[in-house]
Amino acid sequence: MSEFESGRNTRTILLAVVVIVVVVAGGIIGFLFLGGQGPTDTTTDTEPSGDRITILTRHDVAIHNVFEPLFLESDFAQDNGITDILWKTPSAEFWDDLIDRGEIDVAWGGGPTIFDQLMRDERLATLDSELMQEVAGRVPDQIAGANMKRNDTSGDLKWMAAAISTFGFTVNHQFLDEYELPTPNKWTDLADATYGSLLPTIPTIAMGNAPDTTSNTRIYEIITQGLGWDTGWQTMARMAGSANIYSGSVETQAASENGDVGVSMSIDFYGYLTQYRNPDCEYIIPEGQTIVNGDPIAIPHNAPNHEYAEGFLDFVLSCEGQALWLDPSIRRMPILECAFWEPAAEDAQDLYAVYNQTVDTVGIDFNDTLSLQINAAFTRYFEAVFTQAHTELVDTWNLLVTSYLDGDISESQFESFAAMMGTPVTIVDPNTSEDEKFTAEYAVEINEQMIYDSDFASTMQSLWTAAAKAQYQDVYNQVSALLM
Template sequence: MRSKISIYISLILSILLLYSSFTYFMASAKPEEIVLKVITRHGADILLAARKNFLKSDLAKKYNIRDVRFLPVGEPLWVDTIRSAGDIDVAWGGGPVLFDRLYVEGLLAPLKGEMIEKVMAKIPNEIMGSPMKRINKSDVYWVAAAISSFGFTINKDYLRHYGLPEPDEWIDLANETYAATLPQPSVGCADATKSTSNTRMYQIILQRYGWERGWIVITLMAANSRIYDQSGLVRDAVIRGDIGVGITIDFYGYTAQLESEACKYIVPSDGSIVNGDPIALLKTSKHPEAAKAFIAWVLSAEGQKIWLNPKINRLPSNAEVFDTPEGKEREDLRQAYLRTLNASVIEFSDELAMSYQYSMQWFFHATLVRPQEKLQRAWMELVNSKEKLTPERFRELVDILADPLKFKFTDPRTGEEVCFSQEYAQSINEEIFNNVDFRNDMVRIWKEAAEKRYEAVLQALSE
């Protein structure tokens, strides 16, 4: 009897062992469910639409992608975040200068493979002289997922109420005309350290007007402005009628036009650029084939449909989306796309913009954001005193207020007095980016020097 029981037990154990081995094998053979990680500068509206639509796609099913986890990170932290995380798959949104920084830092992988190359062929290499791909020796390291222009969004009701003209050029926003409502600003812009799109607009002004005159325009525009922490807040202020003009990326303007008949988007006649907003594969990706599938979907006509959402309103990089049923319903966006392709553009160098980007951003923050109250007070007093001054004296005081070559401070590295020339900005750009202590020192030094120059203008006007 015991012998039979032993046989039964052995048989049961053998069956259990066989079943366990089978289930283990089946579990091991089951494809891994992938969660992609995407570092991004895009807003929640875009990210939610992208996740929802991509996860329903055949590509997501083919590559067994269960979810896409988005990591919204401020531009200055991208390089450190990518390196410290070590497993982020895709970078998406933030502008070409940011992606060129990732390229220079060796963080981008070339986009290779039949699937991704087939869809990238539908994206032009450049539009109106601006790159839509970063190419090195035939390898593509980033590609534009959308395109943008830059200009102003205006509130016609506000301008009419205060008797202000509609701006036509960037330089108009630096005019004393828009100081008429101060201390209640009529113009809005964003802190360069908080907004890549506003940074791009300041770079456009610097390259359109040159370093010296460009900074005068930027400084007086800031004096006329309320400076916001986010570019989206500029758009919202225009829609509400808090301000009459806000410098914005184009799709903020298109959204404002849909939300309020009082709003209108204007591409400045003194020039803008067509910007490609990139997407790229990161070298840290643990799932490069799945990551390339996501990128291919974003670039496809199907993925480009997210830009057509009336609450998003971005211009696609792949114009084939306008041939889809959804695209044919957005004739207004197609017309905006065509106008952008024919807009007045300036000759713009990404390399030049990148050579002083971080110095420019933190100089803006230190001299225009932190001491803005003193800047506005000095500008108000100067404008109010204009009739009492000769034209030469007025221009002289504007230069004291705003000319970067008359902005004197002590270089902490050498102890010598210097000015904020383009060459100086380029010489410290990398250290500003890499050395937080140095950056903090420069912000403090620049802020103190800016306060002194604004006080000097007030003192001159009181004499």
């Protein structure tokens, strides 16, 4: 990744390095968050006096802090002596191991792809009890054309959405005004040369590294599905050339909120929260270029406290529980409209108009099955060609933009070179020794091996990075030759 330095009052975000602490005890080394006591666990320092439920989640601590006390005060928790929640928040790659250990009661949040993978691998319980059927009856089957419940191939209900989201970007109008940049309305706007006009010193866009953020990955999938595969990757290459790439969605969002960039990739609730905190910021849903997602909640097939888990789902999908999404520290869209009639929603009626806009959203025809089939290959490819080859990408994009804006190359030349720069690369497949372009079909073909064979995944990523650097250098050389 390139380092951007600015002499124009641009602040630098220091990326936090998450350290996995390894403890040696009696010669046995264990990852702490797999053992249940590392920094990814949030609970009290002492053992609870009553029973506890354990929740595996991608939700941040703000959500824990709002939902936990209200659930523990509920009649269900009181009647069953539940006095504590243990929150486990590792990245998605560790979910399978944690569930397989039989320690997880509820899986909650992180987007459909994670839960579809868990369903595919038979790690989710069927939600078929009388209570779960009642809860499922509260949840709409679809919102804005997107499924809010998921059944497996046998027709058994495996997860339900507990909240809804759109995907777009957050703009910082003060930044855009200061540098005389236009306000974008679509993903394709962000591929315009003007957003690269401050290079090489000032990135204007914040993008999350795909393996580190499920919400930003969904955005990249929307772009490739909505615009077409090659055009989508070409568009993202131009965006990434104007961007700084961050290690997660929180860091990506903070960049626009703090005024370090003009535009951040955003899931809606991060955008609305930033908008609430900073009046210079605005969350924008790209015109006809988004989707509505249902963010799942489910019960692992081997949950040690299945009855408690059902009680938690019942609480989250009650009107009272849904209203908690509207808390000022969260400001997320509930899936149930009745949330807005609860006393807790009194100060969040501004979000009701947003809710109605969300449920009326007309987005792209998104293929969830394809997303599941290519996820590992897709995210590793993104990292290989954009994050790990970022310096070369920025250098090439900067030369292209400068040459075009200075009138040294024509618009048609600029578009042609930009397409060459971003077209998915071709490498020699290490299994077959055949040339393979990174197409959607090829991503499907190699995805399982990318998941389960770490050596293969590492080799592929290295090959893609090398090919991307060579491709960027080739475009750089061709443009340079025209300027001589």
